[in-house]
Amino acid sequence: MxxxxxxxxxxxxxxxxxxxxxxxxxxxxxxxxxxxxxxxxxxxxxxxxxxxxxxxxxxxxxxxxxxxxxxxxxxxxxxxxxxxxxxxxxxxxxxxxxxxxxxxxxxxxxxxxxxxxxxxxxxxxxxxxxxxxxxxxxxxxATLSDVQMASHHRAAVGLRRVVDETFEELARRLSDRIACDEASIQDFVMERIGAHGLVADEPPIVAINAHSADPHYAVSRASSAALKLGDFVLLDLWAKEPAPESIYADFTWVAFAGDAIPAEHAHVFEIVARARDAAVEAVANRVNAGRTISGREADRAARGVIEAAGYGDNFVHRTGHSIGREVHGTGANLDSLETLDDRALIEHTCFSVEPGIYLPGKFGVRSELDMTIENGRALVSGEPRQREIVALLPRPTSKA
The missing domain is CATH 3.40.350.10 (Creatinase/prolidase N-terminal domain)
Known part of the structure; x- marks a missing residue:
């Protein structure tokens, strides 16, 4: 036809x-x-x-x-x-x-x-x-072909490796006392994205301390914050294969430069992770049972967790967005805040799940993974998902 x-x-x-x-x-x-x-x-x-x-x-x-x-x-x-x-x-x-x-x-x-x-x-x-x-x-x-879906999964595998490689590199730089700031981290991430055969339309978000409380913080070379022990860092990165019809993967992870995660950071992350998983579970339960769920309903599943914890006003964006040939696609978004997206999450589509809590002047936590719906099943891309803040432990120095 x-x-x-x-x-x-x-x-x-x-x-x-x-x-x-x-x-x-x-x-x-x-x-x-x-x-x-x-x-x-x-x-x-x-x-x-x-x-x-x-x-x-x-x-x-x-x-x-x-x-x-x-x-x-x-x-x-x-x-x-x-x-x-x-x-x-x-x-x-x-x-x-x-x-x-x-x-x-x-x-x-x-x-x-x-x-x-x-x-x-x-x-x-x-x-x-x-x-x-x-x-x-x-x-x-927004409905993806099998070839496009496979390209998304390959991008997700590569991008998760970039996350791990970036945090390993940050730990090395901290240990060796190598100067490191948001701009240089951004450069490293883009280099690793290319090394894995991927491309990105824009560089990643690298946000240290208070900058992480800005959901779409843009690194400025003139005011790029340095990373030092005791700092919190948010990394939001996206990439896809070079072919025009390829599909993006999009993840956000957070880390702390040290071995003892501050109690407030750990508390906020735990809430965000529960909200993320609540949305994942809501989508999976409906889809796997052969029932529909709207983007608006999926958003409410995550937002309800954050509101119950008393941070509703600090969750300032939708829970997730459609993913396609552009990182922000044209399918249903997980949204009951910015819009009331009553479109169903349908077969052979891809979307992010990324709730966040932002405390201006202090820090912000966002945890992002991707989901696909394939053959009547809701799947998470790029497992394992983040379960706790990554501790960037400097390597112990050897004694003379």
Whole structure:
């Protein structure tokens, strides 16, 4: 079955009359990927592609760029003026009552909110109900092939090795009194990512002490904090294989430069780890029993643990995000805070689980692992997961 045929089949299952794709100046990269279109070349005019649940798809393109959708097996309709474009849309949508577009009501899920409000208003003015294509996007964009899933698992194995190698290197530098700061640690991690045949779109987060209380702390060469005995360090790293369709792995671990973990750090980590495992268990119990669970419900499983411990206000982000060809993918997120993501976590998808507690001016703890759903089973990538703060024990020096 062709991709357009697969879309039509999904539309019938969802009781929708069609899916209207739209782009202006590459405003919707998802449309290109879902339709299997190249996004290169000059793209300065609006185009639409209407895929009906039944019937032949229609491509509405400008006379200036009439070639734009030639790769699709669709009836081509060329417009010159705005009036001709609107007439072509009315004709294509004639008889439709409800269609999907790549938008999200109230921009609740910004990853899929690609169509501007004015274009949605234009379609609604034709008497057509427009609904979000979020679930369809997840099916066609976030669902991974077996080859992609295998690439994720290989990346997870390599990335876990980088975690271990990084902490071993930090212990060595502490022992040998080698100058070490956030920037140099970041450089080491990127070197090891490359050594394992992986790539990353951005360098990792390396955050020492109070910097770890900033969830998306960015290392500055000018103010890179030095690592010394008694310091706490958070390492958040992500990578994938170089092939364009490969899938990321994404982990966060924490460590302490010394052998005696401070009681407050250990206490906060224990809560975060319990929250992480509560979300993992909630997902696994539902999926393994053949039942669905939404990203919103999975988030609540973790958030409830942290709230019960009295740190609810210090958990400032969602529990997890979809993972795909980009580290933040377009599938369901584990989120009941920033958005209310009621999309189900579905078969052959990948997502992170990463609750955190952040104490401004002191430190922050986040523990992140990845999960996949494969053949009706929920699996954790990159085991073993972190069970306690890693103690960066300096090597004992030999006596003369």
């Amino acid at each position: 062709t991709r357009l045929g697969e879309i039509a089949h999904a539309l019938r299952a969802a009781s929708l009359d069609g899916w209207l794709f739209y782009d202006f100046r590459l405003s919707d990269p998802l449309a290109y990927r879902i339709l299997g279109l190249a996004s290169g070349g000059i793209a300065t005019r609006r185009w639409f592609c209407f895929v009906p649940a039944d019937g032949r798809p229609r491509a509405i393109v400008s006379a200036v760029e009439a070639h734009r959708l030639d790769a699709l097996a669709a009836e081509k309709i060329v417009y010159r003026s705005h009036a001709e474009m609107v007439a072509a849309l009315r004709n294509a949508l004639g008889g439709c009552r409800k269609i999907a577009m790549d938008y999200s009501p109230g921009c609740a899920i910004p990853y899929v909110s690609r169509v501007d409000a004015g274009t949605v208003e234009l379609i609604r003015s034709m008497g057509v109900e427009v609904v979000s294509a979020a679930d369809l996007i997840q099916r066609f964009e």
